[in-house]
Amino acid sequence: MYYPSKLRSAVAALLFVAGIVAAFQAGYFGKEILVEIALYALLALSLDFLAGFGGMVSLGHAAFYGIGGYAYVIMTMEAGVPPLAAMALALVPCFAAGWLLGIVTSKVRGIFYIMATLAFGQMIYVFTFQNRMLGGSDGVAGVPRIDLTAIGIDMNDPSIFACAVVVATGLVYLVFSRILTSSFGRTLVGLHRNENRMRALGLSVRWYKAMASGLAGTAAGFAGTIAAQHTMFVSPGMMDWTTSGEVLIMVILGGLETLIGPVVGAAFVVLLKHEISEFTNHWHFFIGVFLIVAILAGGRGLYGSLEAGVARLTRRKSEREQEPGKTTAQKNPEAGNA
Protein backbone atom coordinates (compact mmCIF):
# COMPACT_ATOMS: atom_id res chain seq x y z
CA MET A 1 0.00 0.00 0.00
CA TYR A 2 1.23 3.48 -0.82
CA TYR A 3 1.18 6.42 1.57
CA PRO A 4 2.67 9.79 0.68
CA SER A 5 4.33 9.83 4.11
CA LYS A 6 6.18 12.84 5.50
CA LEU A 7 9.54 11.24 4.84
CA ARG A 8 8.65 10.52 1.21
CA SER A 9 7.30 14.00 0.62
CA ALA A 10 10.34 15.53 2.30
CA VAL A 11 12.79 13.54 0.19
CA ALA A 12 10.80 14.31 -2.96
CA ALA A 13 10.75 18.03 -2.16
CA LEU A 14 14.45 17.98 -1.35
CA LEU A 15 15.30 16.28 -4.63
CA PHE A 16 13.06 18.68 -6.54
CA VAL A 17 14.69 21.77 -5.00
CA ALA A 18 18.14 20.29 -5.55
CA GLY A 19 17.21 19.67 -9.18
CA ILE A 20 15.99 23.24 -9.72
CA VAL A 21 19.08 24.71 -8.04
CA ALA A 22 21.34 22.44 -10.09
CA ALA A 23 19.53 23.47 -13.28
CA PHE A 24 20.70 27.05 -12.77
CA GLN A 25 23.92 26.62 -10.81
CA ALA A 26 25.60 23.61 -12.39
CA GLY A 27 27.98 23.86 -15.33
CA TYR A 28 27.08 22.72 -18.82
CA PHE A 29 28.07 19.11 -18.13
CA GLY A 30 26.26 19.15 -14.81
CA LYS A 31 23.05 20.17 -16.56
CA GLU A 32 23.41 17.30 -19.00
CA ILE A 33 23.76 14.91 -16.08
CA LEU A 34 20.75 16.48 -14.38
CA VAL A 35 18.56 15.90 -17.43
CA GLU A 36 19.84 12.33 -17.67
CA ILE A 37 18.94 11.74 -14.01
CA ALA A 38 15.46 13.22 -14.53
CA LEU A 39 14.81 11.04 -17.58
CA TYR A 40 15.92 7.89 -15.79
CA ALA A 41 13.89 8.97 -12.75
CA LEU A 42 10.77 9.13 -14.94
CA LEU A 43 11.48 5.66 -16.29
CA ALA A 44 12.30 4.26 -12.86
CA LEU A 45 9.31 5.67 -11.02
CA SER A 46 6.89 4.51 -13.69
CA LEU A 47 8.51 1.07 -13.62
CA ASP A 48 8.16 1.06 -9.83
CA PHE A 49 4.46 1.81 -10.28
CA LEU A 50 4.16 -1.22 -12.53
CA ALA A 51 6.64 -3.61 -10.88
CA GLY A 52 6.70 -2.52 -7.24
CA PHE A 53 3.04 -1.73 -6.72
CA GLY A 54 1.44 -3.72 -9.53
CA GLY A 55 3.77 -6.73 -9.26
CA MET A 56 4.48 -6.76 -12.99
CA VAL A 57 8.26 -6.86 -13.25
CA SER A 58 8.92 -5.67 -16.77
CA LEU A 59 12.17 -6.05 -18.64
CA GLY A 60 10.80 -4.19 -21.65
CA HIS A 61 10.17 -0.78 -20.16
CA ALA A 62 12.71 0.95 -22.39
CA ALA A 63 10.60 0.05 -25.43
CA PHE A 64 8.06 2.70 -24.39
CA TYR A 65 10.88 5.19 -23.98
CA GLY A 66 11.75 4.48 -27.60
CA ILE A 67 8.16 4.48 -28.83
CA GLY A 68 7.63 7.91 -27.27
CA GLY A 69 10.83 9.28 -28.75
CA TYR A 70 10.20 7.88 -32.23
CA ALA A 71 6.53 8.90 -32.21
CA TYR A 72 7.59 12.45 -31.39
CA VAL A 73 10.19 12.38 -34.16
CA ILE A 74 7.79 11.03 -36.77
CA MET A 75 5.09 13.54 -35.86
CA THR A 76 7.34 16.59 -35.84
CA MET A 77 9.69 15.71 -38.70
CA GLU A 78 7.48 13.69 -41.04
CA ALA A 79 3.90 14.76 -40.35
CA GLY A 80 4.66 18.38 -39.53
CA VAL A 81 2.76 18.42 -36.25
CA PRO A 82 3.74 21.35 -34.01
CA PRO A 83 6.19 20.05 -31.35
CA LEU A 84 3.99 20.82 -28.36
CA ALA A 85 1.01 18.97 -29.86
CA ALA A 86 3.33 16.19 -30.99
CA MET A 87 4.53 15.74 -27.42
CA ALA A 88 0.97 15.12 -26.30
CA LEU A 89 0.00 13.02 -29.31
CA ALA A 90 3.12 10.86 -28.99
CA LEU A 91 1.74 9.59 -25.70
CA VAL A 92 -1.19 7.95 -27.49
CA PRO A 93 0.80 5.11 -29.10
CA CYS A 94 2.70 4.65 -25.82
CA PHE A 95 -0.49 4.19 -23.87
CA ALA A 96 -1.94 1.95 -26.58
CA ALA A 97 1.17 -0.25 -26.71
CA GLY A 98 1.27 -0.50 -22.93
CA TRP A 99 -2.42 -1.27 -22.75
CA LEU A 100 -2.15 -3.98 -25.39
CA LEU A 101 0.88 -5.50 -23.68
CA GLY A 102 -1.08 -5.52 -20.43
CA ILE A 103 -4.09 -7.20 -22.05
CA VAL A 104 -2.01 -9.84 -23.77
CA THR A 105 0.12 -10.66 -20.72
CA SER A 106 -2.66 -10.45 -18.13
CA LYS A 107 -2.44 -14.16 -17.39
CA VAL A 108 1.32 -14.43 -17.59
CA ARG A 109 3.06 -14.33 -14.24
CA GLY A 110 6.48 -14.32 -12.59
CA ILE A 111 9.45 -15.13 -14.74
CA PHE A 112 7.21 -15.62 -17.77
CA TYR A 113 6.02 -12.05 -17.50
CA ILE A 114 9.65 -10.95 -17.43
CA MET A 115 10.32 -13.02 -20.55
CA ALA A 116 7.19 -11.76 -22.32
CA THR A 117 8.09 -8.12 -21.71
CA LEU A 118 11.67 -8.83 -22.72
CA ALA A 119 10.38 -10.29 -25.98
CA PHE A 120 8.09 -7.31 -26.51
CA GLY A 121 10.91 -4.84 -25.92
CA GLN A 122 13.36 -6.66 -28.15
CA MET A 123 10.75 -6.98 -30.88
CA ILE A 124 10.30 -3.20 -30.96
CA TYR A 125 14.05 -2.71 -30.74
CA VAL A 126 14.92 -5.07 -33.58
CA PHE A 127 12.07 -3.77 -35.73
CA THR A 128 13.34 -0.21 -35.37
CA PHE A 129 16.94 -1.28 -35.80
CA GLN A 130 16.20 -2.94 -39.12
CA ASN A 131 13.67 -0.43 -40.45
CA ARG A 132 15.23 1.96 -42.96
CA MET A 133 12.22 4.28 -42.77
CA LEU A 134 13.01 4.90 -39.11
CA GLY A 135 16.66 5.57 -39.76
CA GLY A 136 17.72 2.00 -38.93
CA SER A 137 20.69 1.62 -36.65
CA ASP A 138 21.77 5.24 -37.26
CA GLY A 139 18.66 6.74 -35.71
CA VAL A 140 17.33 10.17 -36.61
CA ALA A 141 19.11 13.44 -35.88
CA GLY A 142 17.94 17.07 -35.91
CA VAL A 143 14.87 16.59 -33.71
CA PRO A 144 13.24 19.96 -32.89
CA ARG A 145 12.53 21.10 -29.33
CA ILE A 146 9.19 22.54 -28.29
CA ASP A 147 8.91 26.28 -28.78
CA LEU A 148 7.61 28.26 -25.80
CA THR A 149 9.00 31.66 -26.81
CA ALA A 150 5.41 32.94 -26.97
CA ILE A 151 5.29 32.87 -23.18
CA GLY A 152 8.89 33.99 -22.84
CA ILE A 153 10.54 30.61 -22.28
CA ASP A 154 13.53 29.66 -24.42
CA MET A 155 13.91 25.89 -24.49
CA ASN A 156 17.28 26.13 -26.19
CA ASP A 157 18.75 27.62 -23.05
CA PRO A 158 20.28 24.61 -21.22
CA SER A 159 19.26 25.95 -17.79
CA ILE A 160 15.65 26.51 -18.84
CA PHE A 161 15.50 23.12 -20.51
CA ALA A 162 16.94 21.33 -17.48
CA CYS A 163 14.57 23.22 -15.21
CA ALA A 164 11.58 22.29 -17.39
CA VAL A 165 12.61 18.62 -17.31
CA VAL A 166 12.89 18.68 -13.51
CA VAL A 167 9.45 20.30 -13.25
CA ALA A 168 7.99 17.70 -15.64
CA THR A 169 9.50 14.91 -13.55
CA GLY A 170 8.03 16.43 -10.41
CA LEU A 171 4.59 16.64 -12.01
CA VAL A 172 4.70 13.02 -13.16
CA TYR A 173 5.73 12.02 -9.63
CA LEU A 174 2.70 13.85 -8.21
CA VAL A 175 0.42 12.23 -10.79
CA PHE A 176 1.60 8.74 -9.86
CA SER A 177 1.41 9.55 -6.16
CA ARG A 178 -2.20 10.63 -6.74
CA ILE A 179 -3.03 7.53 -8.81
CA LEU A 180 -1.61 5.28 -6.10
CA THR A 181 -3.74 6.84 -3.37
CA SER A 182 -6.87 6.62 -5.55
CA SER A 183 -9.11 3.59 -5.58
CA PHE A 184 -7.40 2.48 -8.79
CA GLY A 185 -4.03 2.45 -7.05
CA ARG A 186 -5.42 0.55 -4.05
CA THR A 187 -6.96 -2.01 -6.37
CA LEU A 188 -3.67 -2.41 -8.22
CA VAL A 189 -1.80 -3.14 -4.99
CA GLY A 190 -4.58 -5.54 -4.03
CA LEU A 191 -4.07 -7.36 -7.31
CA HIS A 192 -0.40 -7.69 -6.56
CA ARG A 193 -1.06 -9.07 -3.10
CA ASN A 194 -3.77 -11.54 -4.00
CA GLU A 195 -5.04 -11.75 -7.52
CA ASN A 196 -7.56 -14.51 -6.90
CA ARG A 197 -9.20 -12.63 -4.09
CA MET A 198 -9.58 -9.54 -6.25
CA ARG A 199 -11.07 -11.65 -9.00
CA ALA A 200 -13.47 -13.17 -6.49
CA LEU A 201 -14.53 -9.65 -5.55
CA GLY A 202 -15.70 -9.27 -9.11
CA LEU A 203 -12.91 -7.11 -10.52
CA SER A 204 -11.79 -7.29 -14.09
CA VAL A 205 -8.16 -8.20 -13.43
CA ARG A 206 -7.33 -7.88 -17.09
CA TRP A 207 -8.62 -4.31 -17.32
CA TYR A 208 -6.65 -3.16 -14.26
CA LYS A 209 -3.45 -4.75 -15.49
CA ALA A 210 -3.89 -3.22 -18.93
CA MET A 211 -4.52 0.23 -17.46
CA ALA A 212 -1.50 -0.02 -15.16
CA SER A 213 0.70 -1.14 -18.03
CA GLY A 214 -0.68 1.63 -20.23
CA LEU A 215 -0.08 4.32 -17.63
CA ALA A 216 3.47 3.16 -16.94
CA GLY A 217 4.09 3.03 -20.70
CA THR A 218 2.73 6.55 -21.11
CA ALA A 219 5.11 7.95 -18.50
CA ALA A 220 8.07 6.13 -20.05
CA GLY A 221 7.00 7.43 -23.47
CA PHE A 222 6.79 10.94 -22.05
CA ALA A 223 10.39 10.54 -20.93
CA GLY A 224 11.16 9.42 -24.48
CA THR A 225 9.72 12.57 -26.02
CA ILE A 226 11.90 14.62 -23.68
CA ALA A 227 14.96 12.51 -24.41
CA ALA A 228 14.47 13.05 -28.16
CA GLN A 229 14.42 16.81 -27.58
CA HIS A 230 17.29 16.75 -25.13
CA THR A 231 19.88 15.20 -27.44
CA MET A 232 17.87 16.21 -30.55
CA PHE A 233 18.47 12.64 -31.63
CA VAL A 234 16.79 9.25 -31.35
CA SER A 235 18.39 5.86 -31.95
CA PRO A 236 17.36 2.25 -31.34
CA GLY A 237 20.00 2.09 -28.60
CA MET A 238 17.61 3.81 -26.21
CA MET A 239 15.33 0.76 -26.16
CA ASP A 240 17.81 -2.07 -25.88
CA TRP A 241 16.87 -4.53 -23.14
CA THR A 242 19.97 -3.59 -21.16
CA THR A 243 18.45 -0.10 -20.77
CA SER A 244 15.36 -1.74 -19.28
CA GLY A 245 17.65 -3.75 -17.03
CA GLU A 246 19.47 -0.62 -15.92
CA VAL A 247 16.17 1.04 -15.02
CA LEU A 248 15.21 -2.02 -13.03
CA ILE A 249 18.56 -1.77 -11.21
CA MET A 250 17.76 1.85 -10.34
CA VAL A 251 14.39 0.83 -8.94
CA ILE A 252 15.99 -1.83 -6.74
CA LEU A 253 18.98 0.25 -5.64
CA GLY A 254 16.63 3.07 -4.68
CA GLY A 255 13.90 1.03 -3.08
CA LEU A 256 11.14 -1.02 -4.67
CA GLU A 257 7.55 -0.01 -3.89
CA THR A 258 8.38 3.40 -2.47
CA LEU A 259 7.89 5.60 -5.58
CA ILE A 260 10.51 8.12 -4.46
CA GLY A 261 13.17 5.43 -3.97
CA PRO A 262 13.58 4.81 -7.72
CA VAL A 263 14.23 8.53 -8.20
CA VAL A 264 16.98 8.29 -5.60
CA GLY A 265 18.22 5.16 -7.38
CA ALA A 266 18.30 6.95 -10.73
CA ALA A 267 20.31 9.82 -9.29
CA PHE A 268 22.65 7.41 -7.53
CA VAL A 269 23.34 5.24 -10.58
CA VAL A 270 23.78 8.14 -13.02
CA LEU A 271 26.08 10.05 -10.65
CA LEU A 272 28.05 6.91 -9.85
CA LYS A 273 28.43 6.19 -13.55
CA HIS A 274 29.85 9.65 -14.18
CA GLU A 275 32.02 9.71 -11.06
CA ILE A 276 33.52 6.35 -11.89
CA SER A 277 34.01 7.38 -15.50
CA GLU A 278 36.38 10.05 -14.18
CA PHE A 279 39.02 7.45 -13.43
CA THR A 280 37.96 4.27 -15.20
CA ASN A 281 35.48 3.31 -17.89
CA HIS A 282 34.55 0.12 -16.10
CA TRP A 283 31.49 1.48 -14.33
CA HIS A 284 29.52 -1.70 -15.13
CA PHE A 285 31.66 -3.58 -12.67
CA PHE A 286 30.89 -1.24 -9.79
CA ILE A 287 27.17 -1.06 -10.53
CA GLY A 288 27.13 -4.87 -10.65
CA VAL A 289 28.87 -5.10 -7.29
CA PHE A 290 26.55 -2.51 -5.73
CA LEU A 291 23.54 -4.35 -7.07
CA ILE A 292 24.62 -7.72 -5.70
CA VAL A 293 25.51 -6.23 -2.33
CA ALA A 294 22.14 -4.45 -2.20
CA ILE A 295 20.29 -7.66 -2.98
CA LEU A 296 22.22 -9.75 -0.48
CA ALA A 297 21.64 -7.04 2.15
CA GLY A 298 17.90 -7.60 1.85
CA GLY A 299 17.02 -5.76 -1.34
CA ARG A 300 15.51 -2.70 0.32
CA GLY A 301 17.71 -0.27 -1.56
CA LEU A 302 19.03 3.10 -0.42
CA TYR A 303 15.77 4.90 0.27
CA GLY A 304 14.04 1.72 1.42
CA SER A 305 16.75 1.21 4.07
CA LEU A 306 16.40 4.81 5.19
CA GLU A 307 12.65 4.36 5.54
CA ALA A 308 13.05 1.11 7.44
CA GLY A 309 15.62 2.74 9.72
CA VAL A 310 13.33 5.69 10.47
CA ALA A 311 10.42 3.33 11.09
CA ARG A 312 12.53 1.37 13.57
CA LEU A 313 13.55 4.54 15.40
CA THR A 314 9.99 5.81 15.71
CA ARG A 315 8.83 2.43 16.94
CA ARG A 316 11.52 2.35 19.60
CA LYS A 317 10.69 5.89 20.60
CA SER A 318 6.97 5.19 20.95
CA GLU A 319 7.71 2.05 22.96
CA ARG A 320 9.90 4.04 25.34
CA GLU A 321 7.24 6.70 25.80
CA GLN A 322 4.63 4.20 26.81
CA GLU A 323 4.20 3.06 30.39
CA PRO A 324 5.56 -0.44 30.97
CA GLY A 325 2.08 -1.76 31.74
CA LYS A 326 0.36 -0.24 28.72
CA THR A 327 2.50 -1.63 25.94
CA THR A 328 0.10 -4.40 24.98
CA ALA A 329 -2.61 -2.46 23.19
CA GLN A 330 -1.01 0.22 21.12
CA LYS A 331 0.87 -0.98 18.15
CA ASN A 332 1.78 1.56 15.58
CA PRO A 333 0.15 0.46 12.33
CA GLU A 334 1.65 3.31 10.35
CA ALA A 335 5.21 2.66 11.48
CA GLY A 336 6.06 0.39 8.61
CA ASN A 337 4.87 2.92 6.09
CA ALA A 338 5.79 6.14 7.80
Add this chain to the structure above:
Amino acid sequence: MLTDPGYLFVQFLNGLQFSMLLFLLSVGLSVTFGLMNFVNLAHGALYACGAFIGYSIAVWTGSFWAAFLLAPLAVCVIGAVLYGVLIRQVRSAGPLTQVLLTFGLIFIFLDAFRVIWGDLALGVSAPTLLATNIHIFGQTYPLYRLFLIALGLAVYLILWLALERTNIGAMVRASVDNAEMASCLGVNVERLFFAVFCTGCLLAGLAGVAAAPIFSVYPGMDLEILIPTLIVVVIGGLGSLKGAIVGSLLIGMLQTFGQVLIPQLAGSLSYILLGATLILRPEGLFPARAH
Protein backbone atom coordinates in the same frame (compact mmCIF):
# COMPACT_ATOMS: atom_id res chain seq x y z
CA MET B 1 19.91 -18.42 -55.74
CA LEU B 2 17.01 -19.45 -53.53
CA THR B 3 16.12 -22.32 -55.82
CA ASP B 4 19.66 -23.66 -55.79
CA PRO B 5 19.50 -26.82 -53.64
CA GLY B 6 23.20 -26.63 -52.82
CA TYR B 7 22.83 -23.13 -51.43
CA LEU B 8 19.80 -24.07 -49.40
CA PHE B 9 21.61 -27.13 -48.10
CA VAL B 10 24.48 -24.98 -46.91
CA GLN B 11 21.98 -22.71 -45.17
CA PHE B 12 20.42 -25.79 -43.63
CA LEU B 13 23.81 -26.82 -42.26
CA ASN B 14 24.38 -23.31 -40.94
CA GLY B 15 21.02 -23.44 -39.24
CA LEU B 16 21.81 -26.84 -37.78
CA GLN B 17 25.15 -25.63 -36.48
CA PHE B 18 23.60 -22.57 -34.82
CA SER B 19 20.87 -24.80 -33.40
CA MET B 20 23.44 -27.10 -31.82
CA LEU B 21 25.19 -24.16 -30.23
CA LEU B 22 21.87 -22.97 -28.83
CA PHE B 23 21.17 -26.47 -27.63
CA LEU B 24 24.44 -26.70 -25.67
CA LEU B 25 23.56 -23.44 -23.96
CA SER B 26 19.87 -23.89 -23.44
CA VAL B 27 19.85 -27.42 -22.08
CA GLY B 28 21.69 -26.52 -18.88
CA LEU B 29 19.68 -23.36 -18.43
CA SER B 30 16.42 -25.16 -19.06
CA VAL B 31 17.02 -27.90 -16.54
CA THR B 32 18.20 -25.54 -13.77
CA PHE B 33 15.20 -23.41 -14.61
CA GLY B 34 12.81 -26.34 -14.45
CA LEU B 35 14.43 -28.04 -11.50
CA MET B 36 14.53 -25.14 -9.10
CA ASN B 37 12.76 -22.25 -10.83
CA PHE B 38 16.12 -20.58 -10.90
CA VAL B 39 16.67 -17.94 -13.56
CA ASN B 40 20.27 -17.48 -14.55
CA LEU B 41 20.82 -14.53 -16.88
CA ALA B 42 24.55 -14.95 -16.34
CA HIS B 43 24.47 -18.20 -18.30
CA GLY B 44 25.59 -16.27 -21.37
CA ALA B 45 28.49 -14.86 -19.38
CA LEU B 46 29.63 -18.40 -18.61
CA TYR B 47 29.54 -19.12 -22.33
CA ALA B 48 31.77 -16.09 -22.90
CA CYS B 49 34.02 -17.33 -20.08
CA GLY B 50 34.45 -20.57 -21.96
CA ALA B 51 35.42 -18.70 -25.10
CA PHE B 52 37.89 -16.34 -23.38
CA ILE B 53 39.51 -19.02 -21.23
CA GLY B 54 39.65 -21.27 -24.26
CA TYR B 55 41.41 -18.52 -26.19
CA SER B 56 44.03 -18.11 -23.48
CA ILE B 57 44.62 -21.83 -23.13
CA ALA B 58 44.91 -22.16 -26.91
CA VAL B 59 47.48 -19.35 -26.95
CA TRP B 60 49.53 -20.74 -24.04
CA THR B 61 49.55 -24.36 -25.05
CA GLY B 62 49.30 -23.81 -28.77
CA SER B 63 46.70 -26.54 -28.91
CA PHE B 64 43.01 -26.04 -29.54
CA TRP B 65 42.22 -29.47 -28.14
CA ALA B 66 43.74 -28.59 -24.78
CA ALA B 67 41.48 -25.55 -24.68
CA PHE B 68 38.55 -27.64 -25.81
CA LEU B 69 38.97 -30.00 -22.87
CA LEU B 70 40.13 -27.62 -20.14
CA ALA B 71 38.01 -24.50 -20.73
CA PRO B 72 34.68 -26.21 -19.95
CA LEU B 73 36.16 -27.58 -16.72
CA ALA B 74 37.36 -24.11 -15.76
CA VAL B 75 33.91 -22.68 -16.43
CA CYS B 76 32.41 -25.48 -14.36
CA VAL B 77 34.64 -24.46 -11.44
CA ILE B 78 33.65 -20.79 -11.88
CA GLY B 79 30.01 -21.85 -11.86
CA ALA B 80 30.50 -23.92 -8.70
CA VAL B 81 32.13 -20.96 -6.95
CA LEU B 82 29.34 -18.62 -8.03
CA TYR B 83 26.84 -21.13 -6.77
CA GLY B 84 28.48 -21.45 -3.39
CA VAL B 85 29.05 -17.73 -2.87
CA LEU B 86 25.96 -16.12 -4.38
CA ILE B 87 23.37 -18.22 -6.08
CA ARG B 88 22.61 -20.54 -3.16
CA GLN B 89 21.52 -17.53 -1.12
CA VAL B 90 18.87 -16.39 -3.58
CA ARG B 91 17.78 -19.80 -4.78
CA SER B 92 14.37 -19.63 -3.19
CA ALA B 93 13.89 -15.87 -3.67
CA GLY B 94 11.48 -14.55 -6.28
CA PRO B 95 12.32 -14.17 -9.95
CA LEU B 96 12.99 -10.44 -9.54
CA THR B 97 15.83 -11.06 -7.09
CA GLN B 98 17.31 -13.77 -9.28
CA VAL B 99 17.07 -11.73 -12.45
CA LEU B 100 18.74 -8.75 -10.80
CA LEU B 101 21.48 -10.73 -9.10
CA THR B 102 22.42 -12.49 -12.31
CA PHE B 103 22.10 -9.22 -14.22
CA GLY B 104 24.64 -7.78 -11.79
CA LEU B 105 26.88 -10.75 -12.59
CA ILE B 106 26.58 -9.95 -16.30
CA PHE B 107 27.89 -6.43 -15.59
CA ILE B 108 30.75 -7.74 -13.47
CA PHE B 109 31.75 -10.34 -16.05
CA LEU B 110 31.54 -7.80 -18.87
CA ASP B 111 34.13 -5.55 -17.28
CA ALA B 112 36.21 -8.46 -16.08
CA PHE B 113 36.53 -9.64 -19.69
CA ARG B 114 37.47 -6.14 -20.81
CA VAL B 115 40.12 -5.75 -18.13
CA ILE B 116 41.67 -9.18 -18.65
CA TRP B 117 41.33 -9.66 -22.40
CA GLY B 118 40.77 -6.14 -23.72
CA ASP B 119 38.03 -4.65 -25.85
CA LEU B 120 39.12 -6.05 -29.18
CA ALA B 121 37.78 -9.18 -30.79
CA LEU B 122 40.15 -12.13 -30.50
CA GLY B 123 40.44 -14.85 -33.10
CA VAL B 124 40.84 -18.53 -32.36
CA SER B 125 41.82 -20.76 -35.25
CA ALA B 126 40.19 -24.11 -35.74
CA PRO B 127 42.38 -27.16 -35.07
CA THR B 128 44.47 -28.18 -38.08
CA LEU B 129 42.70 -31.53 -38.21
CA LEU B 130 39.40 -29.78 -38.89
CA ALA B 131 40.59 -26.61 -40.61
CA THR B 132 39.74 -27.83 -44.09
CA ASN B 133 36.78 -27.46 -46.36
CA ILE B 134 34.83 -30.35 -47.71
CA HIS B 135 32.64 -30.53 -50.79
CA ILE B 136 28.95 -31.36 -50.53
CA PHE B 137 26.51 -30.88 -53.41
CA GLY B 138 28.98 -28.73 -55.28
CA GLN B 139 29.40 -26.42 -52.31
CA THR B 140 32.39 -26.11 -50.05
CA TYR B 141 31.70 -26.25 -46.34
CA PRO B 142 34.13 -25.91 -43.43
CA LEU B 143 34.68 -29.24 -41.72
CA TYR B 144 34.83 -27.54 -38.32
CA ARG B 145 31.20 -26.53 -38.57
CA LEU B 146 30.22 -30.12 -39.27
CA PHE B 147 32.22 -31.09 -36.21
CA LEU B 148 30.15 -28.65 -34.17
CA ILE B 149 26.93 -30.24 -35.44
CA ALA B 150 28.27 -33.68 -34.50
CA LEU B 151 29.30 -32.37 -31.10
CA GLY B 152 25.79 -31.08 -30.40
CA LEU B 153 24.21 -34.34 -31.47
CA ALA B 154 26.68 -36.34 -29.36
CA VAL B 155 25.93 -34.22 -26.29
CA TYR B 156 22.24 -34.68 -26.91
CA LEU B 157 22.68 -38.44 -27.10
CA ILE B 158 24.76 -38.56 -23.92
CA LEU B 159 22.29 -36.39 -22.02
CA TRP B 160 19.39 -38.44 -23.29
CA LEU B 161 21.03 -41.66 -22.10
CA ALA B 162 21.93 -40.06 -18.78
CA LEU B 163 18.45 -38.71 -18.17
CA GLU B 164 16.42 -41.64 -19.45
CA ARG B 165 18.58 -44.63 -18.65
CA THR B 166 20.37 -43.92 -15.39
CA ASN B 167 19.36 -43.67 -11.78
CA ILE B 168 20.55 -40.07 -11.49
CA GLY B 169 18.54 -39.19 -14.59
CA ALA B 170 15.43 -40.63 -13.02
CA MET B 171 16.11 -38.55 -9.90
CA VAL B 172 16.49 -35.41 -11.99
CA ARG B 173 13.26 -36.09 -13.86
CA ALA B 174 11.41 -36.81 -10.63
CA SER B 175 12.73 -33.61 -9.05
CA VAL B 176 11.76 -31.49 -12.04
CA ASP B 177 8.30 -32.96 -11.94
CA ASN B 178 7.76 -32.51 -8.21
CA ALA B 179 10.70 -31.48 -6.07
CA GLU B 180 8.92 -31.87 -2.74
CA MET B 181 7.73 -35.35 -3.49
CA ALA B 182 11.15 -36.34 -4.77
CA SER B 183 12.81 -35.13 -1.59
CA CYS B 184 10.23 -37.06 0.44
CA LEU B 185 11.34 -40.15 -1.43
CA GLY B 186 14.90 -39.54 -0.32
CA VAL B 187 16.35 -37.62 -3.25
CA ASN B 188 18.78 -34.93 -2.13
CA VAL B 189 17.30 -32.28 -4.40
CA GLU B 190 19.73 -29.62 -3.21
CA ARG B 191 22.79 -31.67 -4.17
CA LEU B 192 21.16 -32.75 -7.39
CA PHE B 193 20.50 -29.14 -8.28
CA PHE B 194 24.14 -28.28 -7.65
CA ALA B 195 25.24 -31.12 -9.92
CA VAL B 196 22.83 -30.08 -12.66
CA PHE B 197 23.91 -26.47 -12.33
CA CYS B 198 27.57 -27.45 -12.71
CA THR B 199 26.77 -29.62 -15.72
CA GLY B 200 24.96 -26.64 -17.24
CA CYS B 201 28.03 -24.48 -16.69
CA LEU B 202 30.25 -27.17 -18.19
CA LEU B 203 28.10 -27.25 -21.31
CA ALA B 204 28.00 -23.45 -21.51
CA GLY B 205 31.79 -23.42 -21.36
CA LEU B 206 31.92 -26.13 -24.00
CA ALA B 207 29.64 -24.08 -26.23
CA GLY B 208 31.87 -21.05 -25.72
CA VAL B 209 35.11 -22.74 -26.62
CA ALA B 210 33.49 -24.59 -29.52
CA ALA B 211 32.02 -21.37 -30.91
CA ALA B 212 35.28 -19.44 -30.57
CA PRO B 213 36.76 -20.46 -33.97
CA ILE B 214 33.51 -19.59 -35.77
CA PHE B 215 32.60 -16.31 -34.13
CA SER B 216 35.40 -14.26 -32.72
CA VAL B 217 35.79 -13.82 -28.98
CA TYR B 218 34.77 -10.39 -27.66
CA PRO B 219 33.13 -8.79 -24.61
CA GLY B 220 29.42 -8.63 -25.26
CA MET B 221 29.26 -11.98 -27.03
CA ASP B 222 27.37 -13.25 -24.01
CA LEU B 223 24.57 -10.73 -24.39
CA GLU B 224 24.24 -11.60 -28.04
CA ILE B 225 23.64 -15.28 -27.40
CA LEU B 226 21.71 -14.91 -24.14
CA ILE B 227 18.44 -13.72 -25.63
CA PRO B 228 18.09 -16.50 -28.25
CA THR B 229 18.97 -19.00 -25.52
CA LEU B 230 16.26 -17.69 -23.23
CA ILE B 231 13.79 -17.81 -26.11
CA VAL B 232 14.68 -21.45 -26.73
CA VAL B 233 14.21 -22.30 -23.07
CA VAL B 234 10.79 -20.68 -22.87
CA ILE B 235 9.53 -21.99 -26.21
CA GLY B 236 10.83 -25.50 -25.60
CA GLY B 237 9.37 -25.73 -22.13
CA LEU B 238 11.21 -25.68 -18.84
CA GLY B 239 13.29 -28.58 -17.73
CA SER B 240 12.96 -30.84 -20.71
CA LEU B 241 15.69 -32.17 -22.96
CA LYS B 242 13.26 -32.62 -25.80
CA GLY B 243 12.07 -29.05 -25.42
CA ALA B 244 15.64 -27.76 -25.52
CA ILE B 245 16.53 -29.60 -28.72
CA VAL B 246 13.26 -28.84 -30.51
CA GLY B 247 13.35 -25.20 -29.40
CA SER B 248 16.97 -24.89 -30.52
CA LEU B 249 16.22 -26.34 -33.94
CA LEU B 250 13.19 -24.09 -34.30
CA ILE B 251 15.02 -20.88 -33.39
CA GLY B 252 18.24 -21.83 -35.17
CA MET B 253 16.45 -22.60 -38.42
CA LEU B 254 14.09 -19.65 -38.09
CA GLN B 255 16.96 -17.20 -37.67
CA THR B 256 19.09 -18.69 -40.42
CA PHE B 257 16.37 -19.06 -43.03
CA GLY B 258 14.68 -15.86 -41.90
CA GLN B 259 17.81 -13.94 -42.78
CA VAL B 260 17.93 -15.55 -46.21
CA LEU B 261 14.26 -15.39 -47.13
CA ILE B 262 12.82 -12.34 -45.34
CA PRO B 263 15.75 -10.25 -44.11
CA GLN B 264 13.54 -7.29 -43.03
CA LEU B 265 11.64 -9.41 -40.53
CA ALA B 266 14.36 -11.89 -39.61
CA GLY B 267 15.33 -10.21 -36.36
CA SER B 268 11.78 -9.99 -35.07
CA LEU B 269 10.67 -13.52 -36.02
CA SER B 270 11.92 -15.33 -32.96
CA TYR B 271 10.45 -12.67 -30.67
CA ILE B 272 7.09 -13.02 -32.40
CA LEU B 273 7.33 -16.77 -31.91
CA LEU B 274 8.22 -16.28 -28.25
CA GLY B 275 5.33 -13.86 -27.72
CA ALA B 276 2.91 -16.22 -29.40
CA THR B 277 4.14 -19.16 -27.31
CA LEU B 278 3.82 -17.24 -24.06
CA ILE B 279 0.27 -16.23 -24.86
CA LEU B 280 -1.03 -19.43 -26.43
CA ARG B 281 0.99 -22.05 -24.63
CA PRO B 282 2.78 -20.45 -21.66
CA GLU B 283 4.20 -23.74 -20.44
CA GLY B 284 6.15 -24.18 -23.69
CA LEU B 285 6.02 -26.93 -26.28
CA PHE B 286 7.34 -29.83 -24.20
CA PRO B 287 7.15 -28.92 -20.52
CA ALA B 288 8.77 -31.48 -18.26
CA ARG B 289 6.43 -30.81 -15.39
CA ALA B 290 3.07 -32.53 -15.35
CA HIS B 291 0.10 -30.24 -14.82
